Amino acid sequence: MKVEKDFVKRKFDRIVRRYDLVNLIGSLGQDRLWRKKVASLLADAPHPWLDLCCGPFTLTLDLYHENRLAPVFALDFSFEMLFFGKNRIKDTLIYPICGDAEDLPFKNSSFGGISIAFGLRNLPNKEKALKEFFRVLKPGGRLVILEFSWPKNFFIQKFYNFYLSYYMPFLGGALTGDKEAYKYLASSIKSFPSPQKVKTLLLKAGFSEVNFIPLTFGIVTLYQAIK
Numbered sequence: 001m002k003v004e005k006d007f008v009k010r011k012f013d014r015i016v017r018r019y020d021l022v023n024l025i026g027s028l029g030q031d032r033l034w035r036k037k038v039a040s041l042l043a044d045a046p047h048p049w050l051d052l053c054c055g056p057f058t059l060t061l062d063l064y065h066e067n068r069l070a071p072v073f074a075l076d077f078s079f080e081m082l083f084f085g086k087n088r089i090k091d092t093l094i095y096p097i098c099g100d101a102e103d104l105p106f107k108n109s110s111f112g113g114i115s116i117a118f119g120l121r122n123l124p125n126k127e128k129a130l131k132e133f134f135r136v137l138k139p140g141g142r143l144v145i146l147e148f149s150w151p152k153n154f155f156i157q158k159f160y161n162f163y164l165s166y167y168m169p170f171l172g173g174a175l176t177g178d179k180e181a182y183k184y185l186a187s188s189i190k191s192f193p194s195p196q197k198v199k200t201l202l203l204k205a206g207f208s209e210v211n212f213i214p215l216t217f218g219i220v221t222l223y224q225a226i227k
Helices: 005-026 030-041 058-066 079-084 126-136 154-176 179-191 195-204
Strands: 049-052 072-076 094-098 111-117 137-148 208-215 220-226
Touching: 005 079, 005 154, 030 058, 030 111, 030 137, 030 220, 049 058, 058 072, 058 094, 058 111, 072 079, 079 094, 111 126, 126 137, 126 195, 137 195, 154 179, 195 208, 195 220
Parallel strands: 049 072, 049 111, 072 094, 111 137
Antiparallel strands: 137 220, 208 220
């Protein structure tokens, strides 16, 4: 599946007001646990941190509190997402930036930790993006990626296919008015590379100590890598 940036941006701009609610209901609350896991894995990474494809700062705030209130930079290409979440980060050291994760506006070796949750799937040139992540990380810095994946178990696959193809478009359409955005979600997950292929891409980008952990029956995967 070819990812079109303009299409993805338009869809995120439209669903921003109910984005977190759909995620919460659709995942039966599991998304909170997944985000907490990301934050805990970055806990010992040097400051500052960067949260990519941050949306309305849902993960960013978890990182900020895990980071002992040290500065966290948060980047997303949807200004609507950043604007909607602005009140959430009032009186914090979270710095929002509207930008492209494939062409990061930062100097080399700027960050000790980088996170990206459910955003790598939406980047057309994943190889370029991973090289950018590597470039702006400090030596010894940690990258944590949380992304949807296709489970290995046959019966879980059947259930997951129904969930993605029918339940999520129904739920997302009912709550946001944009059923097409959640049809895209299903197709983008099904076409996303396997965890082993993502590991290969990370190694090719220059990362070491790459590993991945399946969560919630393999419907999401957590990746870790070191520069």
